[in-house]
Amino acid sequence: MATLILVRHGRSTANTAGLLAGWTPGVALDERGAAQAAALPGRLADVPLAAVVSSPLQRCRETLRPLLDARPELELRTDDRMGECDYGDWSGRKLAELMDEPLMTVVQQHPSAAAFPGGESMRVMQARAVDAVREWTARVDEEHGEDAVLLMCSHGDIIKAIVADALGMHLDLFQRIQVDPCSLTAIRYTRLRPFLLRLGDTGDLAGLAPREHPGGEAGVVGGGAGAP
Numbered sequence: 001m002a003t004l005i006l007v008r009h010g011r012s013t014a015n016t017a018g019l020l021a022g023w024t025p026g027v028a029l030d031e032r033g034a035a036q037a038a039a040l041p042g043r044l045a046d047v048p049l050a051a052v053v054s055s056p057l058q059r060c061r062e063t064l065r066p067l068l069d070a071r072p073e074l075e076l077r078t079d080d081r082m083g084e085c086d087y088g089d090w091s092g093r094k095l096a097e098l099m100d101e102p103l104m105t106v107v108q109q110h111p112s113a114a115a116f117p118g119g120e121s122m123r124v125m126q127a128r129a130v131d132a133v134r135e136w137t138a139r140v141d142e143e144h145g146e147d148a149v150l151l152m153c154s155h156g157d158i159i160k161a162i163v164a165d166a167l168g169m170h171l172d173l174f175q176r177i178q179v180d181p182c183s184l185t186a187i188r189y190t191r192l193r194p195f196l197l198r199l200g201d202t203g204d205l206a207g208l209a210p211r212e213h214p215g216g217e218a219g220v221v222g223g224g225a226g227a228p
Contacts, residue, residue, distance in 0.1 A: 001189045002050070002141040002148040003197070004133055006159045009059040010036035011181040020098060021059075022084050022091035022119070029062045036182035037063045041070035043184070043203060049074060050140050050148035055082040060153040063182065067151075081132035084155040088119025112171040126161035126171055129154070133162055137189050159185055166194040180207060 010033030014021035021027045029037060044067065052068065054060045056078040068076055090098060098104055107114045107122070115121035133152060140150040154162075156179055164174035166187045179185060179200040186197040 001146055001191070002137050002144065002150050003186060003188045004137050005044075005047070005049075005149060005151045006133075006162065006179075006185040006187070007040070007063065007151060007153045008156055008159055008179050008181055008183050008185075008200075009055075009057075009063040009153060010034065012059045014059075015181060018095050020087055020090055020093055020095055022087035023057065024092045025058070027057070027059050029059055033059070033063070033181060038066050040064075040067050040182065044151075047149055049151050050144040051075075051077065051136070052151045052153075053077045053079055053082065053136055054153040055084065055155060055158075056080055057083055057155075060155070064153050079132050079136070079152075081128040082152055082154045082158060085122065085125040085157050086116065086119040088116040090116055090119065108175055110172055111174060122157075122161070122171060125157065126165065126174075129158045129162055130165045133187075134189065163187070163196065163199065166196055168193075 010029045012021065012027050012033055013030050014024070014027045015033075016030045040063070049071065052064060052074050054064055054076060060082075061076070061078075064076060068074055090101075103114060103116075111122045136152065137150055140148050159179045160174045160177040161171065163169075163177050163179075163185060164171060166189075177199070180202055183200040183202045185199050185201070188195045188197055
């Protein structure tokens with residue numbers, strides 16, 4: 001079947017401010033995120049794309065704009081199921097404050113039992129995202145052939161949840177996965193099982209160097225908001 005490339009949006013103003021953005025409107029790419037987005041067409045220059053689908057949120061659409069400008073033949077389609085987790089009452093709050101919430105321990109250690117007040121559960125988040133990628137992959141496969149490539153732009157927790165499903169991992173283990181801003185993750189779906197081809201590829205190994213002032217837990221909800 002078709003190959004899926006998942007792009008996490010570039011670094012956003014919420015990432016920089018240490019906020020849990022969720023579906024909060026008006027969250028744009030910061031200066032570094034815009035530069036990451038500008039580099040995306042070059043990183044994908046050798047990859048023919050049959051379709052491009054995005055989360056409807058601004059930071060994802062801004063991430064894809066340089067790629068779409070470089071490939072005017074591609075039409076951007078949006079799918080709400082690829083949107084960020086609905087964090088409900090937590091949306092827009094500082095991650096540093098949320099770390100003191102009892103629910104955060106559940107989110108980190110037992111996410112399949114976590115449901116955000118006024119929002120959705122992480123199980124629902126994973127189910128709708130996996131449904132979306134499987135439906136779109138099957139559609140592209142039918143319309144363009146099994147060698148086609150589909151690109152979808154989404155968010156950290158969404159991509160991590162999709163990867164966990166592809167690897168046959170329980171959702172309770174998905175916090176062990178990290179995908180940085182504007183990283184590329186590739187999955188090839190087949191009739192019997194998916195294959196993870198790339199995970200969180202940025203083409204830059206600087207993030208592996210020791211940090212002078214390390215941040216919080218790498219697997220924090222929101223895909224590691226505030227990550228470099």
